[in-house]
Amino acid sequence: MKKKRISITDIANELSVTPSTVSRALNGGGKVSEKKRQEILSLAKKLGYRPNPIAKSLLENKTHTIGLIIPEFTHHFYSRMLAGIESVTSKAGYQLLICTSNEKQKQEIKSTQTLLDARVDGILATISKMNDKFQHLQEVMDSGTPLVLVDRFSEEIETPYVISDDFNGAFSAVDYLCQSGCKNILHIKGPANLSTTFNRFMGYKEALRKHEIEVKEELILESSDANLVEKIRFCLKNQQVDGAFAYSDYLAFEIYRAASDLKIPIPGSLSVIGYADEPLATYINPTLSTVNQQPFEMGATGANYLLNKINNPDIGLEIRSLETKLVIRDSCTKRAAKECQFS
Amino acid sequence: MKKKRISITDIANELSVTPSTVSRALNGGGKVSEKKRQEILSLAKKLGYRPNPIAKSLLENKTHTIGLIIPEFTHHFYSRMLAGIESVTSKAGYQLLICTSNEKQKQEIKSTQTLLDARVDGILATISKMNDKFQHLQEVMDSGTPLVLVDRFSEEIETPYVISDDFNGAFSAVDYLCQSGCKNILHIKGPANLSTTFNRFMGYKEALRKHEIEVKEELILESSDANLVEKIRFCLKNQQVDGAFAYSDYLAFEIYRAASDLKIPIPGSLSVIGYADEPLATYINPTLSTVNQQPFEMGATGANYLLNKINNPDIGLEIRSLETKLVIRDSCTKRAAKECQFS
Structure with a gap:
């Protein structure tokens, strides 16, 4: 007892x-x-x-805690985002209470209830992938608890958010490949129905368009394909692929494996760029070029938006699409870069 | 408002x-x-x-939430441990509230207060590395809130815990190196003052003793050494090192770098074993042999101990030292293994 x-x-x-x-x-x-x-x-x-902390907080109407709903922590991206959030909240004297959704909507809904019951002063949330209902988020806002979305947003919820500029992130990667002389650029798409998948694919197409390279259906693969590994191998073998841009670093690593099976040297015959700058990008050989989404800055910006909203509920809608950074490592040739910049 | x-x-x-x-x-x-x-x-x-959830929970004296205090999530180990905890708590209908300590005692103390204020039914905690005061944990127990320690424990706190068998984990790794014919086995120690560092070092020494191999001071390096990389290189060059056992997979990767600089082939001339089975172990080339600590099982066992204690406060002290698993990958020669098992 x-x-x-x-x-x-x-x-x-x-x-x-x-x-x-x-x-x-x-x-x-x-x-x-x-x-x-x-x-x-x-x-x-x-x-x-x-x-009694609750009696006290009822008086002040503040608990100096902030709730965070996040999908999971196996991706380094989210632990970096968390570090960014903490860098702001701890300085401001707020304690974080974290709930994980594991990309499940039911768990996300439960998490919002738990955090509201703990009387957090505000909530930062990365909504789960397959989210199609937003009633629980509307309830958070209706209760007068400030809500800020990070990494993913929905047009159905009018609240501050910070996301990453996926279109330009992808565009810069594929533009680099084109500038260094690649003509047949493989793309592995992300999970269906995700805005990030769509935006990165659009960035890929736009870069090809800029360089007057035809978009070829046979160079575009789906990460959800059960035979993905075989399809990558088939593609590398039969399509004169000289560049590859993957939705994630993990998918880029699958391209490494296929290239290694076929004894295709990277970057000698094939330049590869991934996405997210996960730690594996620096561990694999050759080190992987990738697009860094600045997750630390994303977390810090989101936390600042939330604190602003807590301290000034009437503040206008703050939104931001963070610039990405192209990180070039050993998986890309730099051979024709200069030449192509003038072409 | x-x-x-x-x-x-x-x-x-x-x-x-x-x-x-x-x-x-x-x-x-x-x-x-x-x-x-x-x-x-x-x-x-x-x-x-x-x-009113608080009024309701005061009546029931239960909130069906469990607090988790964890150092951070950049190590895959902790996200796997979290998955193990969630596998148990979600089935039992408990919601997790997570606080991170970032290995700082002050933040750990604040976290216990926040979780007690949120009236969690119990707390799972991995105490921070440099912890030397335990008053806050004693207060958790004095408040009648069940507490279970995971991954690290202290003899000063009498409460259930689940840890990993570091001594035998290290012993099995170095025993394997000896059995495969290694005679000069480098060891990189972990952070000073940690029981895990001590226990893995003892396991290393015990395996050498078993194989009647002398422990050589010049083969033992400190991870905190500012000149670690140079010292590894010096050691590999001058000490006929044919095996290496590192406190972590990240330190093992430093050995890879040094060996690559010196053009020493792994596993041809040098067998390497790391510790923790982080994802990088499967990404680096050659794939790294390592000791898996079963973090998922650790989390699940700890969560079960906590639920037992919540449901039956008079239950006896449950403690467990989990067995580790030696995972042999391409960084070790298997050449003389059979021969040596009989020697």
């Missing part, structure tokens, strides 16, 4: 005074004789009295 | 009945006419009344 928390009434009973006298002595309001005040303070200390 | 939560009193005022009538109607106790009950229920629904 949990031990009973010492209450103001316990102290009052012990000293035969009224609870309101104890409250005034502890909180410093109204008339209490100095002698009585000292008696009350010393007994409160002796009994280990702590102000 | 947060919107005011609809209370029983609001409903009572609206219908000109007493709050206790509303409470009886909503909670189903005592006398209320059926007509009045229907009136109250339909107004409660219309106004969006939700029972």
Whole structure:
């Protein structure tokens, strides 16, 4: 059994005074004789009295905690985003309460309830992938609890958000491949129905268009394809592929494996660029070029938006699409780069 | 401003009945006419009344939430441990509230307060590395909130815990190197003052002792050494090193780099074993042999201990040291393995 928390009434009973006298002595309001005040303070200390945090927070209407709903932590991206959030919240004296959704909508809904029940001052959320209902997020906003979306957003929810510029991230990668002389550029798409998948694919097509390279259906693969590995191998073998841009670093690593099976040297005959700058990009051989989405900055910006909204509920809608950074490592040839910049 | 939560009193005022009538109607106790009950229920629904979760949980003395204090999520180990915890808690209908300590004692203390204030039913904690004070953990236990330690424990706190068998984990790795014919085995130690560092070092020494191989000071390096990379290189060059066992996979990767600089082939001339089975172990070339600590099982076992303790506070002290698994990949020669098993 949990031990009973010492209450103001316990102290009052012990000293035969009224609870309101104890409250005034502890909180410093109204008339209490100095002698009585000292008696009350010393007994409160002796009994280990702590102000009821919920009663206290109800008075202040603040708990100085912020809720975070995040899909999972196996991707380094989210632990970096968390670090960015913490860099802001800890400085501002806020404690984070984190719930994971595991990309499941049901768990996301439960998490919002748990965080509202814990009376957090605001919520930062990365909505789960397959989210198609937003009632629970609307309820958060209706309860007057500020909400900021990070990494993913929905047009159905009018609240501040910070996302990454996927279109330009992909465009810069494929543009680089074209500039370094690649003509047949493989693309592995991400999960269906995700805006990131769509935007990166659009960036890929736009870069090809800029360089007047035809978009070939046979060079575009789906990551969800059960035979993906075989299809990559088939493609590398039969399509004179000289460049590849993958939706993620993990998918880029599949291209490495296929190239290794076929003894196609990277970057000698094939330049590869991934996405997200996960740690594996620096561990694999050759090190992988990739698009860094600045997850730390994303988390920090989102946390700042939330604090702004907590401190000034009438603030306008702050939104931002963060620039990405193209990180070129050993998986790309730089051979014709200069030449092509002038072409 | 947060919107005011609809209370029983609001409903009572609206219908000109007493709050206790509303409470009886909503909670189903005592006398209320059926007509009045229907009136109250339909107004409660219309106004969006939700029972005050804190009042409700004070009655039940349960919130069905569990607190988790964890250092960080950049190591895959902790996200796997989290998955193991969630596999148990979600099945049992508990919601997790996670706080990160970033290995800082101050943040760990704050986290325990935040979780107690959120009235979690129990706490799972991986205490931070440099922890030397345990008053806050004692306070958790004194409050009657069950506490289970995972991954790290302290002899000063008498509470259930689940840790990993570091001694045998290290022993099995170095024993394997010896069995495959290695005679000069480099060891890179972990951070000073950690029991894991000590236990893995003891396992290393015990395996050498078993194979009657002398422990050489010049083969033992400290990971904290500012000149670690140079020292590894010097050691590989001058000490006829044919095997290496590192405190972590990341340190093993430093050995890969040094070997690559010196054109020493792995596993041809040097067998390497890391520790923790982080994802990089499968990404680097050659794939890295390592010791898997079963973080998923660690999390699941810890969560089970906590649920047992929540449901039966008088249960005896459950503790467990989980067996590790030696995972042999391409970084080790298997050449003389059979021969040596009989030597």
